[in-house]
Amino acid sequence: MLLEQERRDVCLTARALADGPGTAPGEAGTVSVRSGDLVVVTPHGVPLDRLQPADCPVMSLDDRVLEGRRDPAAEATLHIAVHRRAAEGGRDVTAVVNAFTADTVAVSSVLAELPPIHHRAAALGGAVTVTPYTTYGSGEIGDLAAKALKGRDAALLADHGGLALGRDLAHALENLRLLDWLCAAYVRARRIGEPRVLSEDELAQVRRRDAYGWAGPDVW
Template sequence: MLLEQERRDASRTARRLAAEGLAHGGSGTVSVRSGDLIAVTPAGVPLDRVEPADCPVLSLEGGVLEGRRGPAADTTLHIAVHRCTAIGALVQAPGEHAAAVSAVLSELPPVHQAAARLGGAVPVAGYAAYGSGELADQAVKALKGRSAALLACLGGAASGPDADRAYENMRLLEWLCGVYTRSRALGAPRVLSEDELAEVRRRDAEGWAGPDPFLPC
């Protein structure tokens, strides 16, 4: 069986999306890449029931090479993103908070320092029907230089070097959207600057280096 591990990863991630409520109504798509091939979740199977053997394997040109089921409708988007980037996995899901923010904003501002892990402000791709080439083009543009993007009136997408990281980035995106909607209800949220986000990235890279000698006693 082609891409046995990648199919297991796609299946396991799909079940995690369903278990944590990130894929309401059973919708959502996961793809995992190995070389010039990708394993993607199938059409017509609820995410909480996806088995590795259900996940078809496709080439980056879009041809189905193996699988007992057809690929999910948004596979066009996934193939486009994989062709244009060096990611290992892409997770797409209509989380409640992500869907709400994507329906209103043109960009999710960085109101928490954790946004630095996704690249800062999260762009919202223009609306297009799911499964369409237009949506795929919009997603590729929105994900450029970012680990996550919102898809207008649809939800979010997050990438990573592997399925686990892509899933965690999707969870983080959903959490950040929730933080924004709650803070916006209280007033005008404070938005972190690029310099402040750069400092967060620097600290994430360096880790703890001991107490600051300039702190007052």
Template structure:
């Protein structure tokens, strides 16, 4: 079976997405990983927590389905566009995960941008763009996602949820969970008052600090 280890890893990651707190039930979410010019994706017609490796289609970057007993998920259009962009620009992102959680959908249905209210936002690129609303599975939403992910490891898709990139599936899942946590934190803060937002200078200082270990730049 073509890319069997990657298909197995996609299934395991999909189950983790389905088990996440606040995740929408059923097929609401898509997981993909690229190896060279080939991409493994979750299929349509199967709940994320019931996937088997043979279900997952393998596609080439020119959108041809090479193997798999089921059709790609509708969001394959978005995932393939992101993978092509990463491959064309030699970006180290090889995994993409899209999911709808209560908090990512809530924020994406109200805000035009998720502001950085915690220093961990710096690791995703800072403020998180929210794309214009577009029907899922279309070329338009794929184009919006590619634009929103420029220089970022996560984006919010208006009224759909979130999408995250990673150097592998584990990293993409970590980034997706961080995006969800940042959304939840913002929503909690907004219940109290106007959230304090980190400035670009403060984010730059955080990125500088992150280049050092536990000692930091000024221990001695």
């Protein structure tokens, strides 16, 4: 079986995604991981918490299905487009996760951009772009997402949910959960008033602070 370990890892990540709070039931999202020019992606028609490794198709970066007992998820076109752009750009990205959580869907249906109201937003690249709405599973949504992810590790897909990248599956899932948390924090803040947004200079200071870890009270 091609990429047997990667298929097992995708199943474990899919189950963890399905167990997350606020995630839609059933096929609540799509998980993929790239090894060289091959990509393992979750299949169509199987709830994420019931996946088996043999269910997961193996695809090439030119959208061909090479192995797997089930068809790829509709969002495979989105994932392949993002993987292809990352590989062409030499980015340290091998994993992509997207999900329909209540807070990412809520924010993506209202805003054109999720502003950074907490310093953890710096880990995703700052403000998170919301792509224009288009039908899921289309080639257009893949192109829009790839553009929105330039210099970023996450994007929001209008009226659809969130998408995150990572150097591996654990990192991609962590980034997706961070995106979901930032959306939830923004929604709560708006109930109180207009949130204060961190500037690019403030985010740059956060990145410098992150690079040092603990280095005393003043790293500058």
